[in-house]
Amino acid sequence: MRLVLLGAPGSGKGTQAQRLQARSRVPQVSTGDLLREAVAAGTDLGRAAKIVMDAGQLVDDPTMLGIIRERLARPDAKRGFILDGFPRTIVQADGLAALLSQIGQPVDAVVLFEIDPEVLGRRFSGRRSCRRCGRVFHLESNPPRTGDNCADGMPHDLFQRPDDNDETVRKRLAVYRERTQPLIDYYAKRGLLHRIDADGSLEDVDARLENAIRR
Ligand code: AMP
Numbered sequence: 260m261r262l263v264l265l266g267a268p269g270s271g272k273g274t275q276a277q278r279l280q281a282r283s284r285v286p287q288v289s290t291g292d293l294l295r296e297a298v299a300a301g302t303d304l305g306r307a308a309k310i311v312m313d314a315g316q317l318v319d320d321p322t323m324l325g326i327i328r329e330r331l332a333r334p335d336a337k338r339g340f341i342l343d344g345f346p347r348t349i350v351q352a353d354g355l356a357a358l359l360s361q362i363g364q365p366v367d368a369v370v371l372f373e374i375d376p377e378v379l380g381r382r383f384s385g386r387r388s389c390r391r392c393g394r395v396f397h398l399e400s401n402p403p404r405t406g407d408n409c410a411d412g413m414p415h416d417l418f419q420r421p422d423d424n425d426e427t428v429r430k431r432l433a434v435y436r437e438r439t440q441p442l443i444d445y446y447a448k449r450g451l452l453h454r455i456d457a458d459g460s461l462e463d464v465d466a467r468l469e470n471a472i473r474r
Pocket of ligand 1: 313
């Protein structure tokens with residue numbers, strides 16, 4: 260299974276990618292998470308990326324293609340991958356296609372998470388991530404359950420992403436419309452696009468995603 264999840268920031272791609280990874284054992288590859296790891300590690304890439312991410316802008320295409328090339332070369336990606344947050348530009352999509360055609364492993368399907376802008380606003384304000392295991396929660400619709408801890412048994416340590424504040428969210432949504440939305444047509448023309456309604460309970464969206472990728 261080689262999947263691309265496409266959709267606005269906050270549309271639930273990351274949450275669904277984590278759930279699909281747990282069900283299918285195919286790894287979620289989130290470029291946002293890879294960049295946040297670089298920020299946390301304080302590497303040169305991380306320091307440069309932090310400035311761009313905090314401004315709600317996109318990290319440049321050659322850097323992102325380098326990151327994805329390295330990540331997809333790791334052994335776990337031999338089973339396939341669930342790309343979450345990549346590609347975000349036409350240049351990235353062309354780069355991904357070239358990379359995958361070299362290894363004869365093209366993308367099987369692209370799933371577009373469609374969501375009302377009003378619902379998006381509520382999702383951002385309640386979104387929290389665990390500092391230690393990286394799982395994504397929502398204070399109202401998906402809080403950690405009692406006894407549902409990190410793998411080491413410690414309770415989740417929730418924080419709000421620094422780029423989830425109102426101003427940066429507005430910027431990120433504008434960047435999505437301008438740079439990433441053209442990918443909808445790009446993948447539709449290639450016969451790869453499946454649209455799903457991304458509003459509703461986690462289980463409803465799970466089912467719609469399963470339906471889309473089994474077709
Ligand atoms: P995400 O966690 O996917 O919302 O990504 C958080 C931030 O990381 C984005 O707002 C961008 O600044 C950066 N980022 C993640 N993926 C990409 C990408 N494919 N291309 C450029 N920037 C990215």
